[in-house]
Each structure stands twice: as C-alpha cells, then as structure tokens.
Amino acid sequence: MARRVFTVAALVAVAALTGACTQAVDGLARAERPDVSKVSGLEITTGESGPKPGVPDADLRVENGDGGEMDRLAINTLADVEEYWGEQLPKNFDGKKFEPVKRLVSYDSNGAGVEICRTNTKGVANAFYCSLDDSIAWDRGELLPMLDDAFGPMAVVTVLAHEMGHAVQYKLGEAGGVTQATPSIIKEQQADCYAGNFFRWVAEGKSEHFRISTGPGLNQVLATMFFIRDAAGTSAEKQGAHGSAFDRVAAFQFGFAGDPKRCAEIDEQEIKGRITQQKFDSQDVDTGQGKGNLKVDDRRYLDLLEESLRSAYNQSGATPPTFEQGGASCPDAKETSPAAYCPATNTISIDLPDLVKIGTPPKRGQKGGIGDFAAFAEIASRFSLSIQKATGYGLEGPAAGLRTACLTGAWAGTTTEASDKPKLKLSSGDLDEAVAELLADKSLIAADVNGTVVPSGFARVEAFRDGFYEGSGLCTRKYGA
Known part of the structure; x- marks a missing residue:
C-alpha cells in the first residue's frame, strides 16, 4: 500500500461502495445465494488429496x-x-x-x-x-x-x-x-x-x-497458484x-x-x-519493508486507514466504531487478533505487536508475515462487522464470514477523486497479500465476529473477489443470509 488513494485504475469503478449495504448492483439477477457448506455446488470435504x-x-x-x-x-x-x-x-x-x-x-x-x-x-x-x-x-x-x-x-x-x-x-x-x-x-x-x-x-x-478434497486440498492448489505468480510490480x-x-x-x-x-x-x-496486475508507480514508496509496503504501526497510516474505512461505508448510515489499542473484555464476542470487534461497545481493538507481525513481509529465505495490505484488511474486516450489525445482519456463522470477506473486498475496491490530502492507495502486490491471508488457516478477513472461518479457502477468495469487483450490493444479496 502507498499513500494517496485506493485505486486499481478504471476497472474498480464498478466496485464503488457509494450505495453501501442497500445499493442495487447491475446484473444481480444472476447471483444466487450460495450454500456456504459447498464450493461451487460441491460439498466442502476434508479428506485425503x-x-x-x-x-x-x-x-x-x-x-x-x-x-x-x-x-x-x-x-x-x-x-x-x-x-x-x-x-x-x-x-x-x-x-x-x-x-x-x-x-x-x-x-x-x-x-x-x-x-x-x-x-x-x-x-x-x-x-x-x-x-x-x-x-x-x-x-x-x-x-x-x-x-x-x-x-x-x-x-x-x-x-x-x-x-x-x-x-x-x-x-x-x-x-x-x-x-x-x-x-x-x-x-x-x-x-x-x-x-x-x-x-x-x-x-x-x-x-x-x-x-x-474441496477444503484443504483446493486450498493447497490455490497456494500453488500463489507461489507461481508474477512478482509484484x-x-x-x-x-x-x-x-x-x-x-x-x-x-x-x-x-x-x-x-x-x-x-x-x-x-x-x-x-x-x-486484470489487476500493474507496475509500481511513483507513489509506491519503500519505507524499509520493500516497495509498496507501509509500516502498519505508524500512527499516520492507521489514521489514513480509519479515514478510508469511514469514507467507504459513510452512506450506510451506521455509526462508525471507535478504535482503541490493546485488548479489552467484550461481553458478546470472542477476542480475535490483531483486531477484534465488540458489538456491545461498537469498538475495534488493535493489538499492535500482532499487527506488525502480519504486516511485515517475509524476506528471502526467512519467515515473516504477509504484508501491509493483509494487516490493514484484517482491521477492515472487523470494521465491516460494525456495518453489518448496524444494518441488521448476523455476525456469527459461515454466511457472516463470507459476507465479511466480500465487504472487505468492496472496501479494497473503492475509489475516490484525486485530492491534495494524503490518502491510501492500493499498490502492486496488495491483492496477492489478500489471497495469502485468505488461504491461511486462521484468515480473519473471512472470519465471523468470533474468528470462526469457513473451511474452504476457495470460497473465501471468491467472496473477497465478488466484493472487489461488484461492491457491497452484491455482498449483502449473495451472502446476506
């Protein structure tokens, strides 16, 4: 991610979230509500591959x-x-x-x-x-x-x-x-x-x-596709x-x-x-973690993230959640990391050390996290739960997890007009970080309020992509159970 504005050229114009959770999206007649226990019509299985x-x-x-x-x-x-x-x-x-x-x-x-x-x-x-x-x-x-x-x-x-x-x-x-x-x-x-x-x-x-198997087996196949991708930029x-x-x-x-x-x-x-693949541009700075990766614990970037989320969902009519650092007890949800949403208080708590672990990209031959977009998207997923709560959707279960992934994708696909004010910008490689996070066993982008994840990485990636290309209207219609 880089400073300025979230955009992936003109292709994401169709994914603008300007109508929030009640926006109608062209072509929705072809979108059938999926059975969250299946992958493209097949039962989710966990057997040998x-x-x-x-x-x-x-x-x-x-x-x-x-x-x-x-x-x-x-x-x-x-x-x-x-x-x-x-x-x-x-x-x-x-x-x-x-x-x-x-x-x-x-x-x-x-x-x-x-x-x-x-x-x-x-x-x-x-x-x-x-x-x-x-x-x-x-x-x-x-x-x-x-x-x-x-x-x-x-x-x-x-x-x-x-x-x-x-x-x-x-x-x-x-x-x-x-x-x-x-x-x-x-x-x-x-x-x-x-x-x-x-x-x-x-x-x-x-x-x-x-x-x-359509669960772990397909997850490994998609992980292979991630491995043989073109390099960012x-x-x-x-x-x-x-x-x-x-x-x-x-x-x-x-x-x-x-x-x-x-x-x-x-x-x-x-x-x-x-196609989202793009070259780096002049706004894709190197803050010491590789081109296009920001330091996720920098207060400036966390403020820009919160601003982008408020802007993305501002027409939903929901009261935005407040942000706080460190864990806090919540009476109606389990704690998740690096970010957790508490419905009772409409609060998102952030664990900065864990956020840094996820937001630090791995170096060649060394273990590491994923990258800045993965970390920011995990926070965005918890923010989307507050919107779901305010608009009457349930926060627990597989449908909530896939709807959360879809709404997080919709946030990633939002665009704004150019501004003199600093904004966040989707950079080359960010969406690949989303794929890596979504294929992880404990993906938070596709988790419900308690951190429970649909076992199919295939379904998680598909839901995120739905939101990225088509916006929140599709998310609530397709995953609105």
Missing part, C-alpha cells in the same frame, strides 16, 4: 525418463488430463477431437541438458508446452520435487494441468480464441482456467489416479506475463465453476476489464 492408493500407473511413452516417483506422478497426471480433454473437447467445441500430445519429455535440470523446443534444459527448472513439436516437458530434478515438498503432489498436478491447457489452446487454434499473436497474459489466464476445469473433474471423483502487458496471484486464482476458479467454453471466452476485452 493426492494419488489414489492401489491404482496402477498409467502407461505413456516418455522420453528420457528415469522411472522415479516424479516421473510416475507426471505420467499419471498427463494420462488423466488427456482422458479429461478426450471427453470434454468434443463435448464443448462442436465435436473437435482431442489428439494426445505427441511428445512427453522428462529431464533433470541439474544433469546433462536435453534439447527440447530449441532450448537446452540444463539449469532450466521449469515445465512447459512447446507447440513447435507438440510436446510437454518437465524438470524431475528440481522443480517437481520442490513443488511436491512445498505443497504436496497436487501442486505437480496443477502445473502440468496448466501446461496441458496450452496444448488445448494450440489444438483449438482460433476456435479457442488464441493465435500466435495473442498476448501471453490471455494465454496464461486461459491455461489456468483450463486447469480449473480439470480439477473440478477430479473433485467430482472422475479421475482414475487422483483425488482432492510486473506489468500484465509484459511478454511472458502469467498474472498476479489474485488474477491467476480468479482464472482457475472460473474454470472450476464453469466449463471449457468459459475459459475460451477469456479475451483481450475481459483482460482489460479484470
């Missing part, structure tokens, strides 16, 4: 393989993904037959290089699709083991399902809305979406080799751009909730209206 036990390995021809665990994981993934597209391509694209990828190549980036796609793989820790010879290649030596160690085997499945998405683009050609001249951000968003299509199929129990117009975590997770979720035709509809017009 990963390879199914006792299932024979697939038999696909692989060049340069070593027969090890990573190759078996990759082969089983690609066999299942090809089975999925064998069913779905003709079903969704006028009978178009899916032709399996011609070459599958395994290599070890730490060993001798292999020539693939006019590239020597020595030192290339990557997985990729190459249209020149219709091949998919993966690094079994460094990349796949790292993903497996960090996020589990379904992280490997995520990456390879994405690469098969590129193969689908190539095989569809203009029927899928992609040509050689198509900007990379569109291709990557489509591929993330196609990966989401496949994971829905897995979650429905149709995959031969894999299973995934990278322009979406840059050649090779893949997208921010916020944008990549959105595309995956579109695919999980929709069909392959929805993914093929991702085009330049949609990207211009939706």
Whole structure:
C-alpha cells in the first residue's frame, strides 16, 4: 500500500461502495445465494488429496525418463488430463477431437541438458508446452520435487494441468480464441482456467489416479497458484506475463465453476476489464519493508486507514466504531487478533505487536508475515462487522464470514477523486497479500465476529473477489443470509 488513494485504475469503478449495504448492483439477477457448506455446488470435504492408493500407473511413452516417483506422478497426471480433454473437447467445441500430445519429455535440470523446443534444459527448472513439436516437458530434478515438498503432489498436478491447457489452446487454434499473436497474459489466464476445469473433474471423483478434497486440498492448489505468480510490480502487458496471484486464482476458479467454453471466452476485452496486475508507480514508496509496503504501526497510516474505512461505508448510515489499542473484555464476542470487534461497545481493538507481525513481509529465505495490505484488511474486516450489525445482519456463522470477506473486498475496491490530502492507495502486490491471508488457516478477513472461518479457502477468495469487483450490493444479496 502507498499513500494517496485506493485505486486499481478504471476497472474498480464498478466496485464503488457509494450505495453501501442497500445499493442495487447491475446484473444481480444472476447471483444466487450460495450454500456456504459447498464450493461451487460441491460439498466442502476434508479428506485425503493426492494419488489414489492401489491404482496402477498409467502407461505413456516418455522420453528420457528415469522411472522415479516424479516421473510416475507426471505420467499419471498427463494420462488423466488427456482422458479429461478426450471427453470434454468434443463435448464443448462442436465435436473437435482431442489428439494426445505427441511428445512427453522428462529431464533433470541439474544433469546433462536435453534439447527440447530449441532450448537446452540444463539449469532450466521449469515445465512447459512447446507447440513447435507438440510436446510437454518437465524438470524431475528440481522443480517437481520442490513443488511436491512445498505443497504436496497436487501442486505437480496443477502445473502440468496448466501446461496441458496450452496444448488445448494450440489444438483449438482460433476456435479457442488464441493465435500466435495473442498476448501471453490471455494465454496464461486461459491455461489456468483450463486447469480449473480439470480439477473440478477430479473433485467430482472422475479421475482414475487422483483425488482432492474441496477444503484443504483446493486450498493447497490455490497456494500453488500463489507461489507461481508474477512478482509484484510486473506489468500484465509484459511478454511472458502469467498474472498476479489474485488474477491467476480468479482464472482457475472460473474454470472450476464453469466449463471449457468459459475459459475460451477469456479475451483481450475481459483482460482489460479484470486484470489487476500493474507496475509500481511513483507513489509506491519503500519505507524499509520493500516497495509498496507501509509500516502498519505508524500512527499516520492507521489514521489514513480509519479515514478510508469511514469514507467507504459513510452512506450506510451506521455509526462508525471507535478504535482503541490493546485488548479489552467484550461481553458478546470472542477476542480475535490483531483486531477484534465488540458489538456491545461498537469498538475495534488493535493489538499492535500482532499487527506488525502480519504486516511485515517475509524476506528471502526467512519467515515473516504477509504484508501491509493483509494487516490493514484484517482491521477492515472487523470494521465491516460494525456495518453489518448496524444494518441488521448476523455476525456469527459461515454466511457472516463470507459476507465479511466480500465487504472487505468492496472496501479494497473503492475509489475516490484525486485530492491534495494524503490518502491510501492500493499498490502492486496488495491483492496477492489478500489471497495469502485468505488461504491461511486462521484468515480473519473471512472470519465471523468470533474468528470462526469457513473451511474452504476457495470460497473465501471468491467472496473477497465478488466484493472487489461488484461492491457491497452484491455482498449483502449473495451472502446476506
């Protein structure tokens, strides 16, 4: 975050909160109130995720393989993904037959290089699709083991399902809305979406080799999307751009909730209206914690935060809560950290040491928090509870948690006219911090007044994104139970 004004260019104009909790939003007829016990219509499950036990390995021809665990994981993934597209391509694209990828190549980036796609793989820790010879290649030596160690085997499945998405683009050609001249951000968003299509199929129990829970399992998949995001400050117009975590997770979720035709509809017009990835600008200062990250315990920034929240919700008619530092007993709610809302006193208490922990971004190779936006958004979530109380909504339970996430997203999406007065501004990477916080086990952005969180990180991120793009009117209609 930086000083000045919350804005993500013109795209968030549709998310303005000027009508507060009673504002009607265009297109709400299509927004059905969700069952908070489900993820895109599927029950929230917490079982095992990963390879199914006792299932024979697939038999696909692989060049340069070593027969090890990573190759078996990759082969089983690609066999299942090809089975999925064998069913779905003709079903969704006028009978178009899916032709399996011609070459599958395994290599070890730490060993001798292999020539693939006019590239020597020595030192290339990557997985990729190459249209020149219709091949998919993966690094079994460094990349796949790292993903497996960090996020589990379904992280490997995520990456390879994405690469098969590129193969689908190539095989569809203009029927899928992609040509050689198509900007990379569109291709990557489509591929993330196609990966989401496949994971829905897995979650429905149709995959031969894999299973995934819609709770912790999908959380790990989305965490993988966060890990492979573009760095903060990278322009979406840059050649090779893949997208921010916020944008990549959105595309995956579109695919999980929709069909392959929805993914093929991702085009330049949609990207211009939706993509949040942006370069840093002159207002994104470095206060010693990396560009765009403010010191969250600085009184100036806490005052600006409170001002932005009052401005965002000023037309609700609610009396704004008062702020105090340090914990205080509350007769009708449990204490949460780093911020807590007490309905009885309409007060938000802030634990500054805990706020600093969350607001301090991690340094390379070291543990840390998340960043300033995550910390400020946790306070914003407690502020939104005061608005919900004043306008007659319940503060406990899953619906309250998702409504809180949505209203926090709506606050993040507000814009104001330029002013000579100092304001807060959404900076590059802030929305990725929101994704990281929302995927945490104890996310406060998506928690009710007592800190109880919906078990699905997928649902939390979706609710936040709803508010960010469409404003509070959608929040109260969609999550207003």
